[in-house]
Amino acid sequence: MSSVEGGKTRKLLLLDGHSLAFRAFYALPQELGTATGQQTNAVYGFTSMLLRLLSEEDPDAVVVAFDLPARTFRHEQFEEYKAGRAPAPEGFREQLDLIKEVLKAFRVPWVGVEGFEADDVIASLAERARGRGFRVVVVTGDRDALQLAGEGVEVIMTRRGISDTRRYDAGAVEERYGIPPSLVPDFVALRGDPSDNLPGVPGVGEKTASGLLRKFGSLEGVLANLDQLPPRLRAALEASRETLLRNKALATLRRDLEVGLEVEDLGRPEYRLEEVTELFRALEFRSLLERLPRPRLEVVREEVRAEEVEPASWRERVARAGEAVLLLTPAGAGACLDGKVLVCRDTAAAEAVLLDPGVKKVMHDAKGVASSLARRGLELVSVIFDTALAAYLLEPGLGSYSLEEVSRRFLGYSPEEAARAGGQMSLLAEGGIEEVARRCWALFRLAGRLREELEVREMSHLLEEIEIPLTGVLARMEARGVLVDADHLRRLGASLHRRMAELEREIQELAGVEFNPNSPVQLRTVLYEKLGLKPRKRTKTGYSTDAASLEALRGSHPVVELLLEYRELAKLKSTYTDSLLSLVDPATGRIHTTYNQTSTATGRLSSDSPNLQNIPVRTELGREIRKAFLAPPGWVLVAADYSQIELRILAHLSGDPGLTEAFLRGEDIHATTASRLFGCRQEEVTAEMRRVAKSINFGLAYGMNEYGLASRLGITPEQAREHMETYFSHFPRVAGLMQELVREARKLGYSRTILGRRRNLPELSHPNPRVRAMAERMALNAPIQGSAADLFKLAMLRVDGSFRKLGLEAGLVLTVHDELVAEAPEEEAEEVARVLKEEMEGVYPLRVPLSVEVSFGRTWAEAKA
Numbered sequence: 001m002s003s004v005e006g007g008k009t010r011k012l013l014l015l016d017g018h019s020l021a022f023r024a025f026y027a028l029p030q031e032l033g034t035a036t037g038q039q040t041n042a043v044y045g046f047t048s049m050l051l052r053l054l055s056e057e058d059p060d061a062v063v064v065a066f067d068l069p070a071r072t073f074r075h076e077q078f079e080e081y082k083a084g085r086a087p088a089p090e091g092f093r094e095q096l097d098l099i100k101e102v103l104k105a106f107r108v109p110w111v112g113v114e115g116f117e118a119d120d121v122i123a124s125l126a127e128r129a130r131g132r133g134f135r136v137v138v139v140t141g142d143r144d145a146l147q148l149a150g151e152g153v154e155v156i157m158t159r160r161g162i163s164d165t166r167r168y169d170a171g172a173v174e175e176r177y178g179i180p181p182s183l184v185p186d187f188v189a190l191r192g193d194p195s196d197n198l199p200g201v202p203g204v205g206e207k208t209a210s211g212l213l214r215k216f217g218s219l220e221g222v223l224a225n226l227d228q229l230p231p232r233l234r235a236a237l238e239a240s241r242e243t244l245l246r247n248k249a250l251a252t253l254r255r256d257l258e259v260g261l262e263v264e265d266l267g268r269p270e271y272r273l274e275e276v277t278e279l280f281r282a283l284e285f286r287s288l289l290e291r292l293p294r295p296r297l298e299v300v301r302e303e304v305r306a307e308e309v310e311p312a313s314w315r316e317r318v319a320r321a322g323e324a325v326l327l328l329t330p331a332g333a334g335a336c337l338d339g340k341v342l343v344c345r346d347t348a349a350a351e352a353v354l355l356d357p358g359v360k361k362v363m364h365d366a367k368g369v370a371s372s373l374a375r376r377g378l379e380l381v382s383v384i385f386d387t388a389l390a391a392y393l394l395e396p397g398l399g400s401y402s403l404e405e406v407s408r409r410f411l412g413y414s415p416e417e418a419a420r421a422g423g424q425m426s427l428l429a430e431g432g433i434e435e436v437a438r439r440c441w442a443l444f445r446l447a448g449r450l451r452e453e454l455e456v457r458e459m460s461h462l463l464e465e466i467e468i469p470l471t472g473v474l475a476r477m478e479a480r481g482v483l484v485d486a487d488h489l490r491r492l493g494a495s496l497h498r499r500m501a502e503l504e505r506e507i508q509e510l511a512g513v514e515f516n517p518n519s520p521v522q523l524r525t526v527l528y529e530k531l532g533l534k535p536r537k538r539t540k541t542g543y544s545t546d547a548a549s550l551e552a553l554r555g556s557h558p559v560v561e562l563l564l565e566y567r568e569l570a571k572l573k574s575t576y577t578d579s580l581l582s583l584v585d586p587a588t589g590r591i592h593t594t595y596n597q598t599s600t601a602t603g604r605l606s607s608d609s610p611n612l613q614n615i616p617v618r619t620e621l622g623r624e625i626r627k628a629f630l631a632p633p634g635w636v637l638v639a640a641d642y643s644q645i646e647l648r649i650l651a652h653l654s655g656d657p658g659l660t661e662a663f664l665r666g667e668d669i670h671a672t673t674a675s676r677l678f679g680c681r682q683e684e685v686t687a688e689m690r691r692v693a694k695s696i697n698f699g700l701a702y703g704m705n706e707y708g709l710a711s712r713l714g715i716t717p718e719q720a721r722e723h724m725e726t727y728f729s730h731f732p733r734v735a736g737l738m739q740e741l742v743r744e745a746r747k748l749g750y751s752r753t754i755l756g757r758r759r760n761l762p763e764l765s766h767p768n769p770r771v772r773a774m775a776e777r778m779a780l781n782a783p784i785q786g787s788a789a790d791l792f793k794l795a796m797l798r799v800d801g802s803f804r805k806l807g808l809e810a811g812l813v814l815t816v817h818d819e820l821v822a823e824a825p826e827e828e829a830e831e832v833a834r835v836l837k838e839e840m841e842g843v844y845p846l847r848v849p850l851s852v853e854v855s856f857g858r859t860w861a862e863a864k865a
Helices: 015-029 042-055 072-078 090-105 118-133 143-148 172-178 181-189 206-216 219-224 231-239 241-251 272-281 311-321 345-355 366-374 385-395 403-410 434-456 460-480 486-511 520-530 547-552 558-584 621-625 645-654 657-664 669-678 685-699 706-713 717-730 732-748 770-804 826-841 860-864
Strands: 011-016 061-065 135-140 154-159 166-169 302-308 324-328 332-337 340-346 360-363 383-386 423-427 482-484 595-596 607-609 633-641 750-752 758-760 811-816 819-825 852-857
Touching: 011 015, 011 042, 011 118, 015 042, 015 090, 015 118, 015 135, 015 154, 015 206, 015 423, 042 135, 061 118, 072 241, 090 860, 118 135, 118 143, 135 143, 135 311, 143 154, 143 181, 172 181, 181 206, 181 241, 206 219, 219 241, 231 241, 302 434, 311 324, 311 332, 311 340, 311 345, 324 345, 324 434, 332 345, 332 434, 340 434, 345 547, 345 717, 360 366, 360 423, 360 434, 366 383, 366 520, 366 826, 383 385, 383 434, 383 460, 385 403, 385 434, 385 460, 403 434, 423 558, 434 460, 434 621, 460 595, 460 770, 460 811, 482 819, 547 558, 558 621, 621 860, 633 826, 633 860, 645 657, 645 685, 645 732, 645 770, 657 669, 657 826, 669 717, 685 706, 685 717, 706 717, 717 732, 717 811, 732 770, 750 770, 770 819, 770 826, 819 826, 826 852, 852 860
Parallel strands: 011 061, 011 135, 135 154, 302 340, 302 423, 324 360, 360 383
Antiparallel strands: 154 166, 324 332, 332 340, 595 607, 633 819, 633 852, 750 758, 811 819
């Protein structure tokens, strides 16, 4: 096998198994082990580093070298070699076989040569690989390996533990030790190596050793020029001459061993997910499951046959198969059947298949197709797998879930990359159908991979029972849209424009100069130079004038409050009054929002065109904007809003008696909390007391710490900490839950919702304390907010299903946060309200009841009131 594939030099990763395992053994807690008592700290640390290297280095081949129990040639030359070392602990030795089981599961070969050390095996393999054009990376904790660094070879040295590493090429070795890699054995000889029991020369440390070698070129050069050295150093070196030469021979790695492996034949370490999963579960390495690198598909090129067929034949063959991977593009429709891609240029021909309940469909982002069909009164049916949604469940923070990005993440290449020279795909197609065929083939491969991973992570039910069915509900909502009062928006926009003009004049009068408040440069000059306000944050272009910086300046000058109001009005005008008008469909008078299932890490829905999530909730302006959303004549809007669902989930998860009893009695939970915080009766709770309690209640549900609470309430962190300590003294199980959520997420590597949705949190082990603290807040927030999102989606499915089952004309038109809005004929309003309340409150059995507030109105504002 060539060392160059597809124009890319192959990389060989060589690991010193004993060195890495030994460091892991002492770096990780000795009590780390399985429920059966098997100690696993060494194998866990070794495996963790292996996964990290596979991910970060992306090697084309990996070999692990181990020391064998027998004596080596170095012991024959020097009986005291490594004599100072204590025998390896039994807890370490018994884990070596487990490490080799891990290597076997990952298809990584390991080698050892009797009479030699792992370093010699690595040196020999590195020498052979370098000579055949490989790029070699050696990973070890033994400094002797630095002599291998040079052209084509880098050495990753572990320092403290196994996560702290430094990468060395020849330049880095010289920078660190002042000598080239070839002189490392000479350096070791002079300085000595206590770990190998090699005595150094008295008075010769690192600085002296490197200085001598730089001046005289080698150990032999030093010994040949002793007369140029100070008397004391000359005498010490002369007395140690034989020891020095023996040290150098012992420190020099052998590069000529026959190790039983041909580097040319080594391949990428591919593994079977089921096998690795079974082993990791047995070792209780749950958190490492989330870090498994995506195994690439077959390294050998695969011939994919594609055929263009007539529309009638295409429909018939797909229908006869009963299940198909379907891809729709402007260039045509593709169907993957039994490993062969059938392409039809007439996309309209696919419609009969999309509407056929007898054909089970595997698609990518089926909602886009479903929404397009729904706008024409048609319904996409029998979708059994959606690769975009599956990828989202597995990796909820990817950002983009296009077929290209998902393929690249889970297969290792995009459809286009698969067909390039050296890729995985040899496409046999004619007539310009290559792009459709490539993408359809990638979708087929992707579905298989994602199905497997969802099963392993026990999330298939979320895809099948929630996310895929929800695409139909959202598609119908998008198609239906919501009626908008365009005249009201125009009047509101004009009113905002007038108020902004007034504010601009007032701002300029207070500042004593005319300037554009929308210009960061001019505003910066006015605030920080003319008015002399103290800046809070600096950017690359100067001191910041963003919203947070202005908020921090509140109270320092009257102009700041006016600027904040101006900013808010400008945002509302551009985001809503202007934007909403541009989004009204002239044919229907409605806005057709797009709902996103894959945009948040916690599972919540979002929307765009327009984004409904940011309409102010409790301001008069927010109410004015909601007045623009209305029901048709003879119809009403019915709004149903979950009451404090996150806090009810907090009570359910914690089982705290105080929270639970308050909800069971139907109390005002914020007043109850305030009465306990401030030691008074509920009827004595003031609005300010309730505000503090509410901030704590909701802050805990979102993982807020004392600094966040202090910022929200305008108090000191010490005062915020006192409030939180008092809260936890009255609701102790909440504190216990918070500790348990973080502990479990750190152990597993992810957080879980009530229904099993995961949020991966590898940052919990990040070396940066700030990053870790952020991940801990996510570990607190994700199970609560994510559970609320799951239950809300279930409620949407039940409500929509009931509307359809009852044959109601009513339908869902909006969803924002924890609220559902339906439009209904006036004669159906009471029935729709009943369905919303019953289905939403009965969606899932919690320890405390779910509560839904339902109201009616001609406009959304009236319904919210």
